[in-house]
Amino acid sequence: MTHFVDQFSFQDDPQQIIIDFSRSHVWDLSAVTAISKVVEKYRQLDKFVVITGLNDESKRLIDRVGISPPAGH
Secondary structure: OHHHHOOOOOOOOOOEEEEEOOOOOOOOHHHHHHHHHHHHHHHHOOOEEEEEOOOHHHHHHHHHOOOOOOOOO
C-alpha cells in the first residue's frame, strides 16, 4: 500500500482533503494501515481529512481493526 500513500502531496494539498472510496474496496489490514498513515500525515500538518464512499464491508473492516476514519465515511 506504499503506492497509495505516495499518491498524495501532503505539503501542497489544501487544508481539507476528501478521499473518495466509492469505486474501491478496502480488503485487508494493509489497506487500513495505508489509509491511517495518510490521515495521520495530514493531521500532523493540521489538515482535515474526510473519508467518503466506503462500502459497508470496508467500513466494518476499518471499525473492526480499531482505526475509524473521520466523519464523512
